Amino acid sequence: MTTGGITGLVLTLALLLVVIAAIQPLARRLGLASNVLLAAVGVAIGALAAFLLFTSFTDVFNEAARAVVYLRIDSQTIITVFLPLLLFQTALTIDVRRLLDDIAPILLLAVVAVVVTTAAIGLGLSAIFGVPILGCLLLGAIVATTDPAAVVAIFRDIGAPARLTRLVEGESLLNDATAIALFSVLMAALVTARATGVEEPGSAMLLDAANDLAVGLIGGAVFGLVVGRLVVAGLLLLDDIKAAEATLTLAGAYIIFVVGEYTLGVSGVVAAVVAGLVVSALGRSHVAPENWRHLLNVWEQIAFWAGSMIFVLAALIVPRLMEDVDIYDILTIATLALLALIGRALTLWLLLPVLSMLRLSARVSHSYRAVILWGGLRGAVTLVLALGVVEAPGLSDGLKRFVAVTATGYVLFTLFINGTTLRPLISWLGLDRLSPVGEVLRRQVLALSLTDVRGAVEDAGRRYDVSPTVVREVAQSYARRAEQVSSDTDIETEIADRERLGVGLVALAVRERGLILDLHERRTLSTATVDRLLRLTEALLEGGRNEGRLGYMRVVRTALDFEHGFRVAYWLHRRMRIDRPLARRLANRFEMLLAFRLSIQELRPYVDERIRPMLGRRIAELIADMLDGRARQVAGALDAMRLQYPDYAEALERRFLARMAERHELARYDALAEEGLLDAELHDDLRRGVTAAEARRDALPRLDLGLDTNELMRRLPLFVELGDDMRARVRQLLRPVFVLPRSVIFRAGDKGDGVYFISSGAVEVRIEDRRIRLGRGDFFGEMALLDNRPRSAEIAALGYCQLLFLDAGDFRRLIGGDADLLHKFETIAKARAAQNRSAAT
Structure with a gap:
């Protein structure tokens, strides 16, 4: 391209940006979605440019008109430049956890509805107008993708229900991936069919197309998942530099799309969507809250430019695509609109209720379904795909014109008919009114x-x-x-107590999430802990909203349990003698309990200051009682760990206070700089001093499980009386074991594999309905070895326990060489047997 050509292109794009900026306030004043107005203005500009250039009315504007008419940006360029940005930003701003609540209906609308609509359009148009089935299916795939921008803008402007907005936004995000992947497969099949002279697809061609579609979708999802996690990991290496974080995500969006689509042969659209969802789900806990807000703001601006530009550019080509439209074309467009409605209606009224019957989704009301049906606006992506058909080599001119005219006409129909009547429909259905x-x-x-x-x-x-x-x-x-x-x-x-309680618990969970993010802002919590706490607050919110008090307290109890990862780490410790994963899990649990305690302390005054005036005294007292009960549970779990690891608890608290002090110090310097009392040089110097001290501090103190055999043996009276040689021999035989609370050490009927000595902690002996507790200095498991019988009782840990384990073979050799030690074990075993018999009677 020449320098003049580049200058003309840049100037044209700049003028289009001016138009885009001017349309926003105009659309607000007219009460229209900006995309509807953008489409109208874009079509008008394209038509006016063609009129000025190809008529003798005037030659004054020929140069400007020529720049618009011959603005040659092909469909592939538009898709590659703009589509990754739109997809990634939409996925980035979606609350993934809330999306998962309605994932079943969203996937039905985004995948099944696209296929059903494509089939309905393809079969219907082919039967009515005699067009080859592959061409009609291709058209169906082009118009099956919906544009969320206009619809969601209307929803948010009039205050439509959040679930309805979430369903439409989730469908529009994911059906782009399905429709574009289906379009690519059908386009390839159509080119192959035309090259081989085959007009109708055979079973082998359909099977290959279905296989290509599945590979593209699944492969794109896997690739997006992997690269999305790599992007999140990369964000952690950028030292909280906002500009660098935004730049990495921007580069990631393009890399994911281009490599997936053009190198790996999978769906780049699916890859970009999945990667955006991964970054959205993990970014809030991995990136500082202030940086995350900056990141979203940057992406919002980028997406606004990309979305508006792609819409205007697509609208500019409408006059070119709609040349020589006749009554036959209008009839075809009207038929397409009817078939598209029928295809979506089949999914909404026949398939969607099945999800509710199978308990895979909450019921979607008829009014919601009516809005989803009528709100399926088509936009820029449909126009760009239609342009791609026009530009494709190897297709007949008749098919190109049929696809271009029909798809473009249908886009205009949905924007100017559906788009302008959607707001009155929502109002008529009462969806803009509060409950x-x-x-x-x-x-x-x-x-x-x-x-x-x-x-x-x-x-x-x-x-x-x-x-x-x-x-x-x-x-x-x-x-x-x-x-x-x-x-x-x-x-x-x-308002009934139950409803007010639900509102209060939701408010409490939202407030707790804010407190967790505040702690994250101060760099007080590790990434793993922030991630788990944010997931927990979402669970508390959903539990309170859906099940009230029972749901909220169920989540509270679950939060204090040990996760599955604990079980894996514990198994590695017990069976493989690998301690590091368990120590890391315990450290994270300690930190989580400390964060719980801090947030509960902040929530208590919130109940009095906000919930009591809002929801009444009775609800406030009930919520306060729930918080007090939760505080007692957290305190008990925290005290148990404090007793086990007092030094570690102090290190965590010291780290918390130091981080908080650093945040306050930085805020003080910033305030002084804003007031003009510090110049830029001094302000930067003071901040560098704080951040340098912050960087030198370890991210999280390391937790030592305290499993030194020598130290553990000193706590056991049984071994204190042994001679030095015997004690050294025993020390070589003993193996330290750490046990989690409520863990079963062995069960009745198990084979006796050794003896356990309690260095710290307590266990419970369970024999039928009897309970006997053993503590520090006691041992258990010897009776099965002395009597050569299976275990007669179940032993479970009451708290965190540090044990020493002596293998059965080593135990027998040990007592076989020391009569006094054998006598001690036998005496204790007889006393326990007598105690068991006494308890039984």
Whole structure:
């Protein structure tokens, strides 16, 4: 491209950006989705440019018109440059955990609905108009992908339900991947069929197409998952530099798409979507909250430019694609619109209810389904894919025109008919109105807020010496409004306790998530702990929302249990003598319990300050009791670990306070710089001093399990009386073992494999319905060895235990060479047998 050509292209794109900027406030004032207005303006610009260039009306604007008409950016360039950005940003901003709540209906809409709609369009158009089936299926795949931008913008503007927005946004994100992958497979099949002279697809061709589609989707998902995790790992290496983090994710989006699509032969669209979801799910816990907000803001701006530009560029080619439209074309477009509605309706009303019957999804109401059906707007991706067919070599001109005209006409139909009538439809169905519970809560919030504003007005008046008459006038206006709203609201009688409790528990979980993110901001918690705590707050939120008190407390109990990873680490310790994974898990648990304690302490005043005025005294007291019970459970678990590892507990607390002090110090320097009391050089120097000290500090103290055999033996009276030689011999035979609370050490009926000595902790002996506790200095498991019988009882740890294990063979050799030691074991064994018989009677 010449220098002049580059200059013209850049100038044209810059002018289009000016148009895009001007359209945003205009769309807001007209109450239209910006994409609808962008499409109208883009089509108008393209038509006007063609008119000015190819008529003799005037030659003044020929150069500008020629730049628009001959703006040659092909479909492949548009897809490669803009599509990865749009897909990655949409996935990045989706709350993956909330998405998973409705993953079954979203996948049904994003995958099954695309296939059903493609089939309905392909079979219907082929039967009605006699077009070859492969061409009709290709058209079906092109128009099966929906554009979320306009619909979601309307939803958010009018306050549509969050679940409806989530369903439409999730479908639009994932069906792009399905539709584009299906388009690629059908395009390849069509080119192959035309080259071989085959008009109709045979079973072998269909099987190959299905196989290619499955490989593309699955391969893209796996590739996206792997590279997404690599991007997250890379973010940890960038020293919290915001610009570097944003740059890495931008590069990652392109690398994932291009390598997947053009090198590995898998779906780059699927790879980009999955990678974005992975970064979204893990990024909040791996990236500092302030940096994460910056990252989302950068991507929001990038996606706005990319989405608007791709829409305008696609709209500019509409006049070119819609040349010489006749009544036959209009009839074809109308038929396509009807078939597309039928295909989506089949999925929504026949297949979607099956998910509810199988308990795979909560029920989707008829009003939701009606909006999803009518809200399936098509946009830039459909236009770009249609342009790709026009540019494809090896296809007939008739097929190219059929696909281009029909697809483009259908896009315009959905934007200007569906898009402009969607808002009235939502309003008519009542989906823009608050529920009765929401309306009462709104009045309660309004009353409390107006009262707070009144107090703020009075304080400001005194502080700034405003005329008392003016202050009284303004304050009384708020007081009258608050009194009027309060008189219409009695939250304790209008909303049932169960519903108010659910609202309170959701608010509590949201507040706790904010507290966890605050701790993350201070670099107080490790990444693994932040990730688990964020998952926990999501579980608390869902438990409180769906099951109330029982659901919330069930999650609380689960949170204090040991995860599956603990079991694996414990097995490695017991069987393979690998201690590091267990020590790391225990350290993370210690840190998690400490974070629990800190957040619960902050939540208690929140109940009094926010929940009590909002939801009433009874609900506040109930939530406070739940928090107190949770605090006692956390304190018990934390105290057990403190007793086991007091030095480690102190190290964690010291680290927490130091991190908090550093955050306060940095904030102080920033405030002074903003006030102009510190110049830039001094401010940077002070910050470097703090960050250097922060960098020298270990991320997390290492937890020593304390399994030194010598130290453990000193705690056992049984071995204190042994001579030095015998003690040294025993020390070589003993193996240290760490046991988690509630872990079963062995069960009744097991083969006696050795004896256990309790160096610290306590265990419970369970013989039928009897319970006997043993503590430090005791031992167990010897009776099965002395009597040569299976274990007669089950032994479980009551807390964290440090044991010493002596193998059965070593035990027999040891007591065989020391009569006194044998006598001690036999005496204790007889006493225990007598105790068991006494307990049985």
